[in-house]
Amino acid sequence: MPVKSRSAPVSYFMAPLRSAAQRFAFSVFIVISVAVIVLGRADAALVEKMRMATADFVSPVLSVLVQPVAAVTNVVDRVRQAVLIYEENDRLRSENATLLQWQQAARQLESENTELRSLTNYYPEATTWFITGEVIGTAGGAYSRNLLINRGSADGVAKGQAVASGTGLVGRIVEVGARASRVLLLTDLNSKIPVSLEPGHERAILAGDNTDRPQLIYLPAHAKPRLGDKLVTSGDGGVLPPGLVVGEVASIEGNAVRIDPSTDLSRVEYLRVIDFGLGGVLPQNAVPLPKQSKKAQTEASGVP
């Protein structure tokens, strides 16, 4: 028997005074909890500040806790890679051949692009900036899909910036602390991302519903999605830039089109936070502004 009730519950023997104090403490904290719930609904900005203060406070601890877990995961990955090394090698060789062809195509297009730009007197878009962060927390609930990363406003992270893995968009920054930020994954119930369905450039909204496969909504009636069609951000709303890979059509059932994100969201370790210098439609004063470059600030204020 692992546990025996060696120490009998003290409340059983508790002096009446102590028990009264306990009952009082219970009522007080119940009232405070209810107050927190009500306040949280009423004052979202305050809750956001509290959340990010907490994240800042525990981020050094989380960064430490992540290390051993990451080490184990790496060992497991190493073993798996060793087992599949020949297969992987073959796959990479054929992929390399394809990529070389693409590289050539890209070079041709690049030179063509430069030439055309010089013809049209085109000036390039705002330069993008990015920073890589480590995932130090995942929301431990059934009804929330978000991550904590160990980069915050001190590193230049700001609300609304895109967050991507090596393979595509993962979500966007929704809360920023000094040392940590929260990423709302595109699978979260509150995530709505303007996207474009590739071959026909049909605009739609990718709406998360806490499942692994977010749904495509407001797809035009004339659109004919097919399985495997690529999905990229459309850039509408001015928060995310156009053309970021999001995923592909995974299932079509009647009107419900579901998307398989290009990144396995349950296994991300490192993420890039990308600032495309876009002002966007997010209220700029909703969060403490990060140390932005002068350029980014003037651009942000330039957006009506």
Next chain:
Amino acid sequence: MKGKQAEPVHGLGPKLAPGLLTATLALLSVVPVGIPDYTSVTPNFVLMSVYHWSIYRPEHLPYAAVFLIGLLFDLLTTAPGSVIGSTPLLLLILRATVIGQSRFFVGRGFPLIWWGFALAVAVYDLLIWLVDSALSGSLLEPRSLTFQAVLTIALFPLLTLLFARVQRATASAA
């Protein structure tokens, strides 16, 4: 050491142990582990800890500590748009209920305590589901929450070993 009644616990360390352990478990439940789909079914370690200490050493995990740890958990796991404060509320009710039933637990074996825990998880998760569904305005899909509940109940004996160990260590340290 066995058979002693209500072992006295002295010193600050042992008194803080239940709270620190519970807070650490709250942090550990958000650490990414790289197992596919683990996030949505992460066992409720905090619930296990609060339940255990409310039975065996309620005086060292007072309402204030339960409230703060619950709030910490909510602040760590929720994103904009979701409710905060429901976890501390439910944990406070759990502690009060367990203490109210302490007569029932005294001197009983582990199976009964496990059974009580299963009941607590069922009620707790049902309430979470109702609250979250009400807030999102639609009946949420209960599958991952059910799976989480089953995993939480299944892992409880394992965590109990850890709790018992800490309990013994801190008691003999006195």
